[in-house]
Amino acid sequence: MTFSAWISEPINWIFLLVGLVVLASGFRVVTAKNVVHAALLLVAALAGTAGLFLMLAAEFVAWVLVLVYIGAVIVLFLFGIMITRAPTGQDEGLDSEKKVVPALLSVGVFVLMAWGSIDAFGTTLVGATGDPISTELIGESLLGRFVIPFEVVSFVLLAALIGSITLARKDLTPIEEEEGRRV
Amino acid sequence: MIVSAGYYMALAAALFVIGALGMLLRRNVLVMFMCIELMLNAVNLTLISAGRALNDLNGQVAVFFILVVAAAEVVVGLAIIVAIFRRRSTASIDELSELRG
Amino acid sequence: MSWPEFWIVVLRVILTFGLLLVVTILNVWAERKILAKMQSRIGPSRAGPYGILQTLADGMKLFFKESITPRKVELGMYVLAPFLAVIPAFLIFMMVPWGRPFMIGDHEVTLQGADLNVGLLFILAMSSMAVYAVILAGWSSGSTYPLIGGVRATAQAISYEAAMGLAMVAVVMFSATQGDGGTLSLAEIVERQSGTWGDLSPALQPVLQFVPRWNVFPQIVAFVIFFIAIVAETNRAPFDLVEAEQEIVGGFHTEYSGIRFAMFFLAEYINIFSMSAIAATLFLGGWNGPTFDGVLPGFVSAVLPTIYFLAKTYFLVFLFFWLRATLPRLRYDQLMQLGWKRLIPGALGWLIVSTLVISFRQFGPPWS
Numbered sequence: 259m260t261f262s263a264w265i266s267e268p269i270n271w272i273f274l275l276v277g278l279v280v281l282a283s284g285f286r287v288v289t290a291k292n293v294v295h296a297a298l299l300l301v302a303a304l305a306g307t308a309g310l311f312l313m314l315a316a317e318f319v320a321w322v323l324v325l326v327y328i329g330a331v332i333v334l335f336l337f338g339i340m341i342t343r344a345p346t347g348q349d350e351g352l353d354s355e356k357k358v359v360p361a362l363l364s365v366g367v368f369v370l371m372a373w374g375s376i377d378a379f380g381t382t383l384v385g386a387t388g389d390p391i392s393t394e395l396i397g398e399s400l401l402g403r404f405v406i407p408f409e410v411v412s413f414v415l416l417a418a419l420i421g422s423i424t425l426a427r428k429d430l431t432p433i434e435e436e437e438g439r440r441v
Numbered sequence: 442m443i444v445s446a447g448y449y450m451a452l453a454a455a456l457f458v459i460g461a462l463g464m465l466l467r468r469n470v471l472v473m474f475m476c477i478e479l480m481l482n483a484v485n486l487t488l489i490s491a492g493r494a495l496n497d498l499n500g501q502v503a504v505f506f507i508l509v510v511a512a513a514e515v516v517v518g519l520a521i522i523v524a525i526f527r528r529r530s531t532a533s534i535d536e537l538s539e540l541r542g
Numbered sequence: 543m544s545w546p547e548f549w550i551v552v553l554r555v556i557l558t559f560g561l562l563l564v565v566t567i568l569n570v571w572a573e574r575k576i577l578a579k580m581q582s583r584i585g586p587s588r589a590g591p592y593g594i595l596q597t598l599a600d601g602m603k604l605f606f607k608e609s610i611t612p613r614k615v616e617l618g619m620y621v622l623a624p625f626l627a628v629i630p631a632f633l634i635f636m637m638v639p640w641g642r643p644f645m646i647g648d649h650e651v652t653l654q655g656a657d658l659n660v661g662l663l664f665i666l667a668m669s670s671m672a673v674y675a676v677i678l679a680g681w682s683s684g685s686t687y688p689l690i691g692g693v694r695a696t697a698q699a700i701s702y703e704a705a706m707g708l709a710m711v712a713v714v715m716f717s718a719t720q721g722d723g724g725t726l727s728l729a730e731i732v733e734r735q736s737g738t739w740g741d742l743s744p745a746l747q748p749v750l751q752f753v754p755r756w757n758v759f760p761q762i763v764a765f766v767i768f769f770i771a772i773v774a775e776t777n778r779a780p781f782d783l784v785e786a787e788q789e790i791v792g793g794f795h796t797e798y799s800g801i802r803f804a805m806f807f808l809a810e811y812i813n814i815f816s817m818s819a820i821a822a823t824l825f826l827g828g829w830n831g832p833t834f835d836g837v838l839p840g841f842v843s844a845v846l847p848t849i850y851f852l853a854k855t856y857f858l859v860f861l862f863f864w865l866r867a868t869l870p871r872l873r874y875d876q877l878m879q880l881g882w883k884r885l886i887p888g889a890l891g892w893l894i895v896s897t898l899v900i901s902f903r904q905f906g907p908p909w910s
Contacts, residue, residue, distance in 0.1 A: 269444060270444055273444045273448070273449075277452045280452065280456060281452070281455055281456065281459070284456050284459045284460070284479050285459055287459075287463065287472070287475055287476070287479060288459055288460070288462060288463035288466070288467065288472075288476060288479075290472075293469065293471050293472060296471075296472050296475055297471075297475065300475050300478060300479070303456075303479060303482070304478075304482060307456075307482050307485070307486055310449065310452075310486060310489075311485075311486075311489055313444075314449065314489050314490055314493045315493065316489050316492075316493070316501050316504075318501070319485075319489065319501050319504050319505060319508075322505065322508060323482075323485070323508065326508050326509075326512055327478070327482075327508070327511075330512065331478065331511070331512060331515045334515060334516070334519055335471065335474070335475070335515075335519070338471070338519045338522060338523060339471060341523070357466060360462060360465040360466060361462065363465075364458045364459075364461060364462045364465075365458075367454075367458055367461070368454055368455055368458040371450075371451075371454035371457070371458075372450075372451040372454045372455070375446075375447050375450030375451055375453075375454060375487075376445075376447035376448070376450070376451055377447075378447065379445065379446040379447035379450060379490070379491070379494050381445060381447075395498055396498065396501055396502060396505070399498055399499070399502050400502060400505065404502055404506075407506060411506055411509045411510065414509070414510060414513050415509065415512070415513050417513075418512075418513035418514075418516045418517050419516070421517050421520070422516045422517050422519070422520035423520075425517070425520035425521055425523075425524050426520045426523055426524065
């Protein structure tokens with residue numbers, strides 16, 4: 259298939275546009291000097307990914323991604339940045355000096371992975387239309403075949419909850435401990 | 442004609458590499474955390490497109506689990522970062538080397 | 543998609559948009575008037591009959607006022623934040639069915655912006671986006687009080703979203719037993735609430751035939767939790783710590799003026815209405831009600847469902863105003879305690895109880 263034939267399809271335009279947004283904002287996340295800007299660019303990258311999920315007819319997972327990541331995780335990031343009074347301005351000298359070797363390594367890994375995936379799936383066409391996998395099927399699969407991983411994951415969440423509360427709690431001074439007061 | 446699954450995966454590979462590069466180059470804990478999220482999402486995209494290409498439900502189920510675990514990871518990670526900030530006001534990962542033997 | 547279908551989609555979106563704008567403008571006036579009555583004042587009375595045009599007059603004034611941009615702001619985000627406040631508020635209402643579907647020729651027109659299969663998930667996602675406006679406005683203003691407002695808003699939104707989501711889960715689970723399989727589509731959830739409870743239980747038919755089949759009756763606890771959570775989510779009194787005037791001047795929108803301030807103001811009222819509309823849809827049967835088909839002229843019974851929907855929603859909106867007139871603002875630690883120690887455990891407990899009842903009814907007692 260020639261490039262001109264490929265580019266003449268509207269859906270490919272959308273793919274290119276969303277893909278460019280995702281890559282550009284992902285790149286800016288990595289290079290941004292301001293942590294708050296990085297977090298917001300991450301929102302753009304994740305929103306683009308959710309859009310790609312929608313194009314792949316994964317409706318449920320796309321909105322879960324928006325809900326969990328954009329709605330909770332990045333809000334937590336911003337919250338963390340603001341209550342810790344983290345240096346949100348320029349942070350020069352915080353970056354690694356050696357840039358050439360990681361860059362070459364990354365390009366190599368990218369070429370390898372991209373070549374592998376296009377070689378394996380380059381001719382498998384997936385459309386936005388067609389039968390989307392319904393939420394019901396995912397639910398049945400989660401509570402049927404994958405019920406044990408599901409329960410394990412819920413324990414992971416509980417452990418994370420307890421762990422983060424323990425970590426974030428202020429240590430009590432001896433006097434306060436004696437009085438049994440919580441701060 | 443429609444986009445082939447391989448292109449989605451190539452895009453995901455690019456995103457993953459960007460995240461990995463960020464991990465290697467940046468030394469700000471919060472930014473490194475965000476790079477992890479980028480990489481996880483690249484993996485999610487790969488799984489979804491593979492699931493779509495093979496017409497298999499399990500890709501989406503795996504993504505669901507990744508999302509849950511990533512949420513747990515962020516909660517604990519941020520709690521650690523907040524605790525660190527409370528003791529010493531630095532964002533550099535290199536200064537957090539007390540546990541080095 | 544054929545051309546008639548395309549125009550029907552355009553019509554649906556425009557109608558939904560228009561309805562939302564009109565009721566929002568009325569809401570601002572209604573709140574001022576109701577608060578005035580409750581406090582023995584007159585309230586707006588000059589612009590138009592009973593001052594009904596007051597909101598338009600205020601809007602004109604704000605529109606032509608200078609939008610002051612303080613020197614220390616982060617310009618891009620400072621300008622973006624008001625838009626981020628309005629857009630999710632509009633998108634949430636797009637999911638709400640606000641009238642009975644009717645036919646134009648042989649095309650069905652549903653009175654709803656869009657009917658997603660995962661509508662409820664979309665609503666949760668969008669309502670969690672709303673916090674960005676507040677936190678960005680607070681941060682980009684480069685000033686202390688807005689930042690405090692922004693941080694407060696984040697903590698509040700995260701805390702109450704969980705309770706809201708859990709209450710929704712209980713309803714979805716109950717709704718799944720009312721029809722063929724579970725559903726997250728709001729149109730479907732509304733349709734499952736048509737009729738009365740008498741249709742289901744022959745034994746109690748004489749009493750229950752007058753009780754509409756709304757989810758609020760079996761799910762009353764979820765309704766209360768949901769309502770408290772949406773009051774907190776929309777940052778309304780008694781949970782308005784985000785903009786507490788007496789403590790932090792005006793909170794996140796201290797540095798905003800003119801049309802940008804008006805957008806925040808508008809977003810608050812749109813949110814009140816859309817959230818009340820969702821509560822009415824999930825718990826109070828949405829547009830369901832007696833339509834007297836065949837008795838009344840066709841046009842009247844086509845419009846009646848929309849009137850029922852608006853009446854139910856306005857009842858909830860009135861509760862919002864009533865709360866503001868009655869309750870003093872909570873302290874910050876009281877807010878967190880209510881969220882984490884009362885609402886979330888309460889919602890979880892109710893979820894367990896309602897699961898047990900549903901499975902008991904469906905599979906019989908466990909010892910059988």
